[in-house]
Amino acid sequence: MANFLKNLFGGRSASRELPTGTPEAPLSGDVRALTVGDVVNHEGLDFVVQGTLRFEEGGFRWAEHLLVDPERRLWLSVEDDEGELDVVQWERSRGVDLEPGPKELVHEGVTYRFDERSTANFTSEGTTGAPGGGRAEYVDYEAGDQRLGFERYSADGQWEVSVGQKISENVLDIYPAKVGT
Amino acid sequence: MSTGGAPAEEQGPSPLESAMATERGLREQINDLVNARHRAQGEARRLGERAEVPGTDPSLSGVGERYAAQAERLGKEIESLRGSLREQEATTEALRADEAGV
Numbered sequence: 001m002a003n004f005l006k007n008l009f010g011g012r013s014a015s016r017e018l019p020t021g022t023p024e025a026p027l028s029g030d031v032r033a034l035t036v037g038d039v040v041n042h043e044g045l046d047f048v049v050q051g052t053l054r055f056e057e058g059g060f061r062w063a064e065h066l067l068v069d070p071e072r073r074l075w076l077s078v079e080d081d082e083g084e085l086d087v088v089q090w091e092r093s094r095g096v097d098l099e100p101g102p103k104e105l106v107h108e109g110v111t112y113r114f115d116e117r118s119t120a121n122f123t124s125e126g127t128t129g130a131p132g133g134g135r136a137e138y139v140d141y142e143a144g145d146q147r148l149g150f151e152r153y154s155a156d157g158q159w160e161v162s163v164g165q166k167i168s169e170n171v172l173d174i175y176p177a178k179v180g181t
Numbered sequence: 182m183s184t185g186g187a188p189a190e191e192q193g194p195s196p197l198e199s200a201m202a203t204e205r206g207l208r209e210q211i212n213d214l215v216n217a218r219h220r221a222q223g224e225a226r227r228l229g230e231r232a233e234v235p236g237t238d239p240s241l242s243g244v245g246e247r248y249a250a251q252a253e254r255l256g257k258e259i260e261s262l263r264g265s266l267r268e269q270e271a272t273t274e275a276l277r278a279d280e281a282g283v
Contacts, residue, residue, distance in 0.1 A: 039215045046215040070222045175212040
């Protein structure tokens with residue numbers, strides 16, 4: 001799911017330590033600072049961040065947030081690539097008969113090209129469905145702004161397949177939880 | 182001969198700082214309401230499903246409806262606050278532009 005291992009993910013705690021209401025403080029709607037309990041409005045729906053997976057690989061860090069609405073759930077991956085944000089909205093594809101490996105994969109009429117395959121350490125916060133921490137393997141494919149991601153949390157585990165769409169952070173509205181809640 | 186001047190006056194927050202604090206407060210209020218609405222919707226759904234189980238007390242569905250009504254009220258409050266946030270966001274951005282000399 002992560003095709004973007006380049007720079008450090010902005011730390012939540014550091015952002016929250018800044019006093020609010022100062023020009024130096026981050027904008028209230030900072031997707032880099034998302035954490036469990038925050039609310040994200042996207043396409044008219046208010047999602048609550050139910051869980052977060054934080055990945056680290058060779059000093060590069062990124063996060064994947066599980067966003068839950070009563071009717072729908074999706075994942076949002078966020079990576080700060082030297083100041084340029086890479087935000088991708090993902091939805092799990094259930095019952096898909098796909099295995100990573102080929103240079104190209106066709107899914108729902110879209111031809112995705114192989115991007116990268118690697119492993120990363122992760123920790124889990126809140127409820128994600130993943131273990132509390134460990135090592136994950138991932139394989140990324142892409143077609144323009146569209147993504148096809150594979151992840152598994154043990155060497156012989158089943159691949160979780162997700163379809164993603166790169167989006168602008170500016171289409172998201174973030175409502176952070178009160179500090180300390 | 183006077184050796185001390187008047188104590189330095191503490192500077193209050195700038196208009197931009199105040200506007201950002203107000204905006205953040207609105208966002209936090211919306212967060213609270215959205216979480217409350219999700220809980221109410223969850224309870225309404227749970228009690229609605231329980232009420233379908235044979236033998237459950239008939240009043241259960243009424244309680245579920247109360248949660249559903251609460252979720253609807255919260256939804257209206259959220260939309261009202263969202264409108265205020267949009268206005269506040271515009272104010273904040275205008276002040277930020279002023280400060281940047283745009």
